[in-house]
Amino acid sequence: MTIAIQIIQFILIISILVILHELGHFLPAKYFKTKVEKFYLFFDVKFSLFKKKIGDTEYGIGWLPLGGYVKISGMIDESMDTEQLKQEPQPWEFRSKPAWQRLIIMTGGVIVNFLLAWVIYTMLLFNNGDTYIPSDSLKYGIVVDSIGEQLGLKTGDQILMVDDKQTKKFNEAILDIILGDEVTVRRDGKEITFPLSDEGKETVFATQGKRFLGYRSKAMISKVMPNSVAENAGLLPGDEIIGVNGQNTKYWDEFTAKIGSSVNQKLDISVLRAGKTEHLDLVVPEEGVIGIQLDLTDLSVTDNYSFLAAIPAGYNRTIQVLTDQIRQFKVIFNTKTGAYKQVKGPIGIVEMMPEVWDWTFFWSFMAMFSVWLAFLNILPIPALDGGHVMFLLYEMISGRKPSEKVLETGQIIGFVLLMGLMLLVFGNDIWNIVKRFI
Structure with a gap:
């Protein structure tokens, strides 16, 4: 049941993010009267789990949960369907639209991801504070x-x-x-x-x-577990532990270290209670835990934030998360740190999900991951949104469109790079699992 909750949380987060990202492309395409042939959650390689055509667009759910896509008429994309491009351009096709409209269509997904994170962080700060x-x-x-x-x-x-x-x-x-x-x-x-x-x-x-x-921190007790060694010894919430066997243990880390090294031993615990020192005896159990929590x-x-104050605070949180993610690349690409070995794919991310449903974690993780998807998608790599944006900016600056051959070649190169990265990430996930049993 635990793993099921983790998987459901992950799939739900990814599904929401993919649908909203693709809507970011779909809506401006429709607004600029560009034909959208497909709108898919997940990839429908060879077959789909569900599909229904409404108007000019086929809506569906694929079986391969690695993202999603919208197929826009007259555009070279990951499908590599170039047959249509051999015909004369039609007014409803992507390639017939002005460059500025195509730029808005291609950046729409990234903009939605960023705005989604901003909205989530704003609402979290408004409802929960920081x-x-x-x-x-x-x-x-x-x-x-x-x-x-x-x-x-x-x-x-x-x-x-x-x-x-x-x-x-x-x-x-x-x-x-x-x-x-x-x-x-x-x-x-x-x-x-x-x-x-x-x-x-x-x-x-x-x-x-x-x-x-x-x-x-000082060893102040906030909670004593029922039927625990601590409760049987007479420890109470509010007690401050100040010594063990006559030796001062001023801090919590000193006390827990002493408990951990005294399994099956009898200890004299000195506590400060209502201004007086009391001595309590206990025997540390085999597991080295006596049943108290730190205050x-x-x-x-x-x-705490009002709604109006939460809006700029949510924006600042979004920018901070984006900045931290960019900074991570410096560490990942430094081979001396070995950080690249810990890059997680879907399997590793599922393991990060809490074992019980936690709405605060759910929305916080969605916001963080939405920023991450925005950042990755805007990278100037062919086959990603950023690759299309790169070619569009070249066209807008130079006044010349890249040839279809250049676009096709770039798409192939980008696709190969992305598949190689996916293999590396999945392999890393699997290897991290295998290492636990070696």
Whole structure:
């Protein structure tokens, strides 16, 4: 049932994005009286799951869930159907329209993707606000594991800047560190700047960035699980753990490290309760978990937005996501980081979906992925929207149309490049699965 929920979420997100992207081409084509022969969700190689012709357009659902398309009359596209182009141009064909109209038709999908992300982020900020942990409120600094130490960071550091840029939110600081070149921290009262090693980033990507960097906090208990070791020992929500076996454990990471290394051992836990110190005994179970949750309410803040304020904030969030995605290419193309090995295809993306339905994640992921599709589609690669835009801009600047032979050759080259990339991504997904069983 879990995998079914993940797959359904992924297919629904992709379906909505594909339909809206293709509408971005379809609507201006219809507006400019250009004949649209097909409108398909997914690809109908050899056959389709469903199809119905309404007017001049055949609407359908293909069986290959790798995107979708609209087939516009008189246009060289991924179908490579050039028979029609051998006839005299007709007024309803794409090739007969002015260059500026063709440009609007070809950029329509990307524009819709961008606007969709903007709308989603606006509504999320309006409804939920923006909850985050401010970087400057981490008075106890960060906590890192051995992977974070490979990057040059140390537990207790306070992050000041990454690449001379101050970050407002802690989660943004994490991404900036992964994508950045150098970081400035306050360590033992001194400000130091050091480069972020490619070797450290390689380890971060190899482990998919799990827990290499966190924030340090006092061991304040927010919740005690029913029938847990902690409840049986008498621990209560609101207790502050200050020691174990007479040794000070001022921070949560120190306490959890002590618990993890004391399986089947009896421990004397010192807690601060209502201004008084109390001592409680417990035996750490085999799984090394005693059943308490950390209280982080003193760290996180929420910025609330009116509807009007959420509109520019949603736009800024969209631009920030786009900027971060562009920055990722710098890391992916740096072979020393090994980031290219972690590029995910459909299988890997399905695994990212939550195991229970989460509407906030659903819309947030759709917005992020919509920006990603807009960025990829506008790249000047033949067979993508950006490739068509590239040839159109050449025509508008030079006053000469590229020959049909050039367009056909470009389409073939682009198609081969995209198929090669798809094979690489799918192969990466499969290899990552295989490695779990080796």
